[in-house]
Amino acid sequence: MRNQRKVLIHSIAFSPDGVSTAYLYNDIAQAFNQAGYEVIVLTTTPHYNVVKENLAQQPLTRKAFGLYYTSMFNGVKVMHVPQKKFKSTALRLLGFIYWHIVSLILGLAQKNLSAILSPSPPLTIGLINLIIGKMKGAKVLYNVQEIYPDFLIEQGGLKSKFVIKLLKWLERFVYNKSSAVTTIDEVFYNTIEGRFTDKSKLHIIPNFVDTSLYKPLSKAELSLDIVDFKPNDNLKLMYAGNIGHAQDWEPLIKTAILLKDDKVDFYIIGEGVMKSYLIDQVRLHNLSKVHILPYQPRELMPQLLAFANLQFIFMSKEMEGHGFPSKVYTIMACAKPLIVCSGDGTPIINFLSKHKCAKLITNQDSNIKTEIIVDYLKSVTKAELEEMGNVGYEAVKTLYSKEVVANQYVSLTNALI
Numbered sequence: 001m002r003n004q005r006k007v008l009i010h011s012i013a014f015s016p017d018g019v020s021t022a023y024l025y026n027d028i029a030q031a032f033n034q035a036g037y038e039v040i041v042l043t044t045t046p047h048y049n050v051v052k053e054n055l056a057q058q059p060l061t062r063k064a065f066g067l068y069y070t071s072m073f074n075g076v077k078v079m080h081v082p083q084k085k086f087k088s089t090a091l092r093l094l095g096f097i098y099w100h101i102v103s104l105i106l107g108l109a110q111k112n113l114s115a116i117l118s119p120s121p122p123l124t125i126g127l128i129n130l131i132i133g134k135m136k137g138a139k140v141l142y143n144v145q146e147i148y149p150d151f152l153i154e155q156g157g158l159k160s161k162f163v164i165k166l167l168k169w170l171e172r173f174v175y176n177k178s179s180a181v182t183t184i185d186e187v188f189y190n191t192i193e194g195r196f197t198d199k200s201k202l203h204i205i206p207n208f209v210d211t212s213l214y215k216p217l218s219k220a221e222l223s224l225d226i227v228d229f230k231p232n233d234n235l236k237l238m239y240a241g242n243i244g245h246a247q248d249w250e251p252l253i254k255t256a257i258l259l260k261d262d263k264v265d266f267y268i269i270g271e272g273v274m275k276s277y278l279i280d281q282v283r284l285h286n287l288s289k290v291h292i293l294p295y296q297p298r299e300l301m302p303q304l305l306a307f308a309n310l311q312f313i314f315m316s317k318e319m320e321g322h323g324f325p326s327k328v329y330t331i332m333a334c335a336k337p338l339i340v341c342s343g344d345g346t347p348i349i350n351f352l353s354k355h356k357c358a359k360l361i362t363n364q365d366s367n368i369k370t371e372i373i374v375d376y377l378k379s380v381t382k383a384e385l386e387e388m389g390n391v392g393y394e395a396v397k398t399l400y401s402k403e404v405v406a407n408q409y410v411s412l413t414n415a416l417i
Contacts, residue, residue, distance in 0.1 A: 009041045009042070010041075010042045012121070017048050018051040022048075023210075031402070044082070048085075066082065110136065116133050121148050141416070142180075151322040182203045182409070183203075207329060208405035216306070234265045235263060240301065246323065252266070252314060271294065278292055305331060
């Protein structure tokens with residue numbers, strides 16, 4: 001007889017990895033733990049964003065001759081299957097297969113499982129969970145953070161009709177065989193609801209933010225000692241996160257060129273495949289007011305956000321319909337406004353249009369976007385930006401704090417078991 005409910009959280013990223021999915025599921029794991037569940041996490045070794053400070057606080061212990069590792073996260077046992085960022089496609093595929101095989105073995109070794117929860121991508125994690133759930137008599141919850149294979153198809157990454165057909169079948173199989181499926185907003189819900197035989201399985205649970213970490217700071221509370229963060233009266237725009245293909249960097253560069261002689265500073269903070277391109281563009285156009293800085297610790301984010309007047313997110317056309325940047329919640333929690341470029345009806349536009357804390361630009365023409373951005377930055381006052389930030393902050397406190405949202409996963413699991 002089971003003495004305690006037990007949940008297995010199966011995620012491709014978890015602490016001490018320093019990425020948004022890891023932070024999200026760190027808080028979900030703690031919510032289950034605080035609700036009286038025994039929580040086991042099955043994940044990978046840190047390989048997305050390895051933060052030395054996180055590794056020092058949560059050291060990994062080698063098990064079974066390195067077959068997997070274990071660690072402890074705030075009283076929660078975490079099992080890590082080795083993964084690396086291989087440049088070779090063949091090695092990445094082998095590592096992916098290895099992760100699935102070892103994860104299946106470790107999952108089946110668990111006793112008295114009540115439920116299994118995992119985020120997408122990848123789709124295959126849902127299949128592994130269904131096998132474990134069937135064998136262990138556990139309910140399976142699948143959380144759709146990004147819609148696959150739609151994204152891969154639209155990106156042009158999939159050419160084979162057979163592979164596309166196989167992934168579409170797998171997607172529907174995972175959705176319909178899971179005990180429940182959650183997604184993060186109405187756009188995602190409307191996109192995938194037709195793929196369910198029983199639509200009552202599909203639920204909306206938004207993402208959230210840790211409002212104890214991310215909160216408004218006054219200028220007097222700033223303690224940035226980095227030479228690049230020099231206080232002045234300029235309007236300061238900032239982007240902090242992955243510098244990759246999900247963002248459209250062209251309007252940013254065009255805007256910086258047009259505002260070269262204006263009192264506007266741009267800060268781009270992070271790492272990613274597009275960072276070298278941005279550095280080259282800054283040098284090419286002699287953009288002295290565009291500051292490109294390395295990744296900063298998560299704990300420093302409230303300081304960074306407080307330093308800037310406005311945060312920008314310019315979504316690329318390829319990604320805008322398939323993902324929702326979790327940094328939106330972080331920015332709102334720090335009482336900062338946003339300027340966002342994304343297509344009409346996309347998740348980020350639909351979300352922010354409800355909360356009136358962002359300047360939204362939906363025109364897809366790069367030159368027109370740039371013109372709108374430049375006009376806005378020249379006309380908006382700091383007082384107006386501060387008021388927008390306060391509106392977003394109130395919305396986060398009421399609707400999107402981790403205390404409010406993480407417990408929705410607990411409540412849904414309780415209803416299932």
